[in-house]
Amino acid sequence: MLKKLIDGQTCASCRICCEYDDSDVWDAPGFTQDEWDRAKIADRFTWCKKGDLYYLDMEKDRDGLYHCPCLSESGCILGDKKPFRCALWPLYVVRNGEGLYFAVSDVCPQVFSMDDEKILSGIESVANIIRETVKKDPSLIEDFQANYRILANINEVG
Numbered sequence: 192m193l194k195k196l197i198d199g200q201t202c203a204s205c206r207i208c209c210e211y212d213d214s215d216v217w218d219a220p221g222f223t224q225d226e227w228d229r230a231k232i233a234d235r236f237t238w239c240k241k242g243d244l245y246y247l248d249m250e251k252d253r254d255g256l257y258h259c260p261c262l263s264e265s266g267c268i269l270g271d272k273k274p275f276r277c278a279l280w281p282l283y284v285v286r287n288g289e290g291l292y293f294a295v296s297d298v299c300p301q302v303f304s305m306d307d308e309k310i311l312s313g314i315e316s317v318a319n320i321i322r323e324t325v326k327k328d329p330s331l332i333e334d335f336q337a338n339y340r341i342l343a344n345i346n347e348v349g
């Protein structure tokens with residue numbers, strides 16, 4: 192979804208967003224029912240359901256990291272069937288006061304270092320899809336976190 196912003200070669204040597212430690216494993220993506228059905232991975236990995244979302248089990252390795260089992264040497268095996276939260280990463284749609292805003296996480300060194308204008312121009316063409324997706328499923332809207340930077344109201348992009 193964010194192909195205009197993210198350079199795959201930079202990601203190949205980073206991979207931060209598909210690996211977690213104890214401080215951010217809570218942020219591992221949950222799959223909505225539609226996303227889970229589309230991904231067709233229920234027979235391939237162990238998983239659990241919390242509330243309305245499906246989560247893949249992740250074992251902690253010797254370095255204290257949890258790796259998403261969908262991460263392969265060549266990237267995410269789900270391709271365009273990855274969940275919305277992954278497709279939108281490192282951006283989020285967050286509630287802030289009465290409005291909904293695009294925000295960027297400081298965990299992604301590649302995109303967080305760009306100025307707001309560059310990030311927003313990179314999502315202009317998909318802003319409407321994002322708006323429609325969160326309208327259809329408001330559970331995809333996140334709470335604002337201290338390490339996010341607010342970019343713009345979602346209705347003012349695209």
Ligand code: SF4
Pocket residue numbers: 197201202203205206207208209280281298299300301302
């Ligand atoms: S954190 Fe950013 S740079 Fe690193 S792999 Fe994820 S999208 Fe790529």
Ligand code: SF4
Pocket residue numbers: 208209210220259260261262263266267268269273274277
């Ligand atoms: S589903 Fe794919 S993009 Fe999402 S965390 Fe797992 S490997 Fe990364």
